[in-house]
Amino acid sequence: MARRYFGTDGVRGKVGETPITPDFVMRLGYAAGLALVRREHLPAGERPAVLIGKDTRISGYMLEAALESGFSAAGVDVMLAGPVPTPAVAYLTRALRLQAGVVISASHNPYFDNGIKFFSANGTKLPDAVELEIEEWVDRPMGCVDSANLGKARRIEDAAGRYIEFCKSTFPNELDLRGMRIALDCAHGAAYHIAPSVFHELGAEVFPVGVSPNGLNINDGVGATRPESLRRAVLESRADIGIALDGDGDRLIMVDAAGETYDGDKLLYVIARDRKAAGTLDGVVGTLMSNLGFEHAIDRLGVPFDRAKVGDRYVLELLHRRGWKLGGENSGHIICLDCHTTGDGIVSALQVLTALKRHGQTLAEACSDLVFYPQKLINVRLPAGFDWQSASAIAKAEAGAAAELGSEGRVLLRPSGTEPLLRVMVEGADAERVERLAREIAGVVEQAVA
Structure with missing residues (x-):
């Protein structure tokens, strides 16, 4: 069955436009509540309970209230965590033995976007079957349980503290960060009041950036998608290392003392190399966007x-x-299943720092075996309803570039899962050729949509 509202990362869009409107989000909460009530077989008189967390977007207040109303109408109790990272909701849902967790966030998108993910x-993310069941209910007329069965709501006052302690628990007891100077960019997002405490309490001297959210500045020139801000902070503070998270705290980019940026592929390699040395690595999962050089380096590790x-x-x-434990994306989503059930920027940063501490290396030294192929990514905006896969000119340009590269490169065209964009990626041994081919394909796409 085709999805109408759920994408690869929940329901997302521009605030004020369907589906990110108060009435739709209330119905979404109600539909999700009905799905929980139907699926959970709790003792008589006990209601299902969900946790709601959010990032720092101004629209979070409105959408939180709408979700709360929908769940209550379905007879589901709500616990409000306030602004916390997405992985904090995953952890607290499990730790508090709740039936589900909900995050109000659009991750690295601008403040005027928002989303709901479960x-x-x-x-872990909801199974497809549950998301489809929610979609089945969401367009039906909304009802309400009897007043005596309405869900109740309460705020979890120690949500941030619980999550801080969890993050610290993933760092080895025998190690600390004393003497380390860390520049930390929280993107004016959900980790602004959490990440600095984690690294400070482990002994580091922290130089925070992006920790003054005002509802409108999330991801604005800061965070994992804008590493130049972190680079400046590292150089100005003479930090040993820089850590950048995105708006909801599940993505990680790092910068070394020289100002060099390290993406998800490089950071994943540092963690993999450490786990291989410890004998705890069975395999590594990347994505279609992972650099060929990363794949070759993992292969050299055996x-x-x-x-x-x-x-x-x-x-x-x-x-x-x-049955493996380690994987991730070059965008900075890194999953360490031996630490957490989902991707977590803070936890991933701690795993990188663990590897550097254990081996007495800098990021540059830990990545010295990596030789990346030049890779060019161009985003082309697609109009609503445009079927790029049926455009013969695009298919011809893609096939021609792939033939020119042969076995020395790759061409990948894929739609974004969160924005109306077609991502054009070309990778190969020769940087000039890669740049030219990517621009040629992107040009053909732009002409096709004009």
Whole structure:
């Protein structure tokens, strides 16, 4: 069955436009509540309970109230965590033995976007069957249980503290960060009041950036998608290392003392190399966007490698299918299943720092075996309803570029799962050729949509 509202990362869009409107989100909460009531077999008199967390967007206040109303009308209790990272909701849902967790966030998108994503009781993304069941109910007329059965709501005052302690628990007891100077960019997002405490309490001297949210500045020139802000902070503070998260705290980019940026592929390699040395690595999952140089480096470690579709939910699915623990995307989503059930920027940063501490290396030294192929990514905006796969000119340009590259590169065209964009990626041994071919294909796409 085709999905109408759920994408690869929940329901997302521009605030004020369907589906991110108060009435729709209330119905979404009601539909999700009905699905929980139908699926959960709780003792008589006990209601299902969900946790709601959000990032720092101004629209979070409105959408939180709408969700709360919908769940209450369905007879589901609500616990409000306030602004916390997405992975904090996954952790707290599991730790508090709740039936589901809900995050109000549009991750790295601008403040005027927002979204709703769900976690199961196990702290993992909802199964497809549950999302389809919610979609089945959401367009039906909304009802309400009897007043005596309405869901109640309460705020969890110690949500941030609980999650801070969880993050610290993933860092080895025998290690600390004393003497380390860390520049930390929280993107004016959900981790602004959490991440600095984690690294400070482990002993680091922290130089925070992006920790003054006002509802409108989330991801605005800061965070994992704008690493130049972190680079400046590292150089100005003479930090040993820089850490950048995105608006909801599940994505990670790092910068070394020289100002060099390290993406998800490089950071995943540092973690994989450490786990291989410790004898705890069975395999690594990347995505279709993972650099060929990364794949070759993992192969040199003697470790199996597999590619998932782009999207952390697909990385997670493949990890479970293969029985492995480590995977991620070059965008900075890194999943360490030996630490958490989902991708977590803070936890992933701690795993990188663990590897550097254990081996007494800098990021540059830990990545010295990596030789990346030049890769060019161009985003082309698509009009609503445009079927790019049926455009013969685009198919011809893609095939021609692939033939020119041969075995020395790759061409990948894929739609974004969160925005109306077609991502054109070309990778190969020769940088000039890669740049030219990517621009040629993007030009053809732009002409086709004009």
